[in-house]
Amino acid sequence: MASILISYRNHVDGATLTDGAWSATLPVSNLADRQPSRIARSLGTHPAGTVVTVDFGERQLVRFVALIHHNLTQSGRWRIRLGNTPDLADPLHDSGNFDIWPAAFPFGVGAWGEFNWGGRFDPDEVETYGAQAIHAIDQPVRARYLRLDLADEINPAGYLQAGRLVAGPAWQPSVNFQYGWSIEQVDESEIKRSRGGQVFVNARPRFRRLRFVIDHLEKDEMFAHAYELERLKGKGGDIMVIADPDDRTHAHRHTIYGALAESAPIINGQPGRYSRRFVVEELL
CATH class of the missing domain: 2.60.120.260 (Galactose-binding domain-like)
Structure with missing residues (x-):
């Protein structure tokens, strides 16, 4: 991987x-x-x-x-x-x-x-x-x-x-994301049941959400990329993420064209090493 x-x-x-x-x-x-x-x-x-x-x-x-x-x-x-x-x-x-x-x-x-x-x-x-x-x-x-x-x-x-x-260009971190990353299908459709028991669905388009944490990076790499990414794009700019570039079979499933769904800090968790959490939601 x-x-x-x-x-x-x-x-x-x-x-x-x-x-x-x-x-x-x-x-x-x-x-x-x-x-x-x-x-x-x-x-x-x-x-x-x-x-x-x-x-x-x-x-x-x-x-x-x-x-x-x-x-x-x-x-x-x-x-x-x-x-x-x-x-x-x-x-x-x-x-x-x-x-x-x-x-x-x-x-x-x-x-x-x-x-x-x-x-x-x-x-x-x-x-x-x-x-x-x-x-x-x-x-x-x-x-x-x-x-x-x-x-x-x-x-x-x-x-x-x-x-x-x-x-x-693309950033490929020197240390890959941590185990525990996830990808999910998000369905925000509203479901209501009538008094008679019928189910009515107000369908909304589904989108994917990718969550991951990049950790143990040196200061220069973290600030040159993760810091600049959020500074340039914020929560409105578009980015592209491929979870595993070697996995061509599932690339379309775990590759997301989207935007940052939330802001997150860069954390200096141990001497000389930095981490950041990412949440990316698909643009439709």
């Missing part, structure tokens, strides 16, 4: 997004909006129209790229390139084309008689997830341009869409 990965600086926010063929009312620039429900939608599914080129304006450090709330199917693939020329002809990083949906069920864990080809979701189940594609780069690169190629020509919707693009 690799240490948790936390991305809290998104260079897409101040970037210029171009290329592809995107709706005038749902433009590609919506990928720079923190609210993933404000989507960008392509005019079709031809790969020439489902491209995004991001100009950060200057060279920026990138360790992590994610596409939030996309509608690509299990046939969908994507490719990420980073470089310093607009055409990305000689990229510093090229992921190659790979499946945007990972295998989600280890062999043998499904119900008896249930078969998921390659361990993947069926289409109905895909719709129940706030789909998020994740690509962590082993060695960060400093690049001015990012090119995102999306491919899903048989998408039954007739278009591709997504709600948020994340690209930037």
Whole structure:
């Protein structure tokens, strides 16, 4: 299990997004909006129209790229390139084309008689997830341009869409979070029972909540990252957290695009060592 990965600086926010063929009312620039429900939608599914080129304006450090709330199917693939020329002809990083949906069920864990080809979701189940594609780069690169190629020509919707693009550095603590971390599905729906016994539900969207504690960090690391994270983002700014970057099978389950749900102090619990508690709630 690799240490948790936390991305809290998104260079897409101040970037210029171009290329592809995107709706005038749902433009590609919506990928720079923190609210993933404000989507960008392509005019079709031809790969020439489902491209995004991001100009950060200057060279920026990138360790992590994610596409939030996309509608690509299990046939969908994507490719990420980073470089310093607009055409990305000689990229510093090229992921190659790979499946945007990972295998989600280890062999043998499904119900008896249930078969998921390659361990993947069926289409109905895909719709129940706030789909998020994740690509962590082993060695960060400093690049001015990012090119995102999306491919899903048989998408039954007739278009591709997504709600948020994340690209930037990431903090991977030198000491992983403590045992006792948790992730939960939060359902704030109101349930009322009538005098006759019928149950009425005022359904609300469910979201995930991740809790963890990072401890035993030296002062420089804690203040350079945990302190800066809360100073820059507070409780309203968006962050991205991958609980276990090595676990590709369950990455979509324990990766959260969200915001800090509460403020918490940095605690100097022992000489030269510091800790902080985090609570992150998913943005829908």
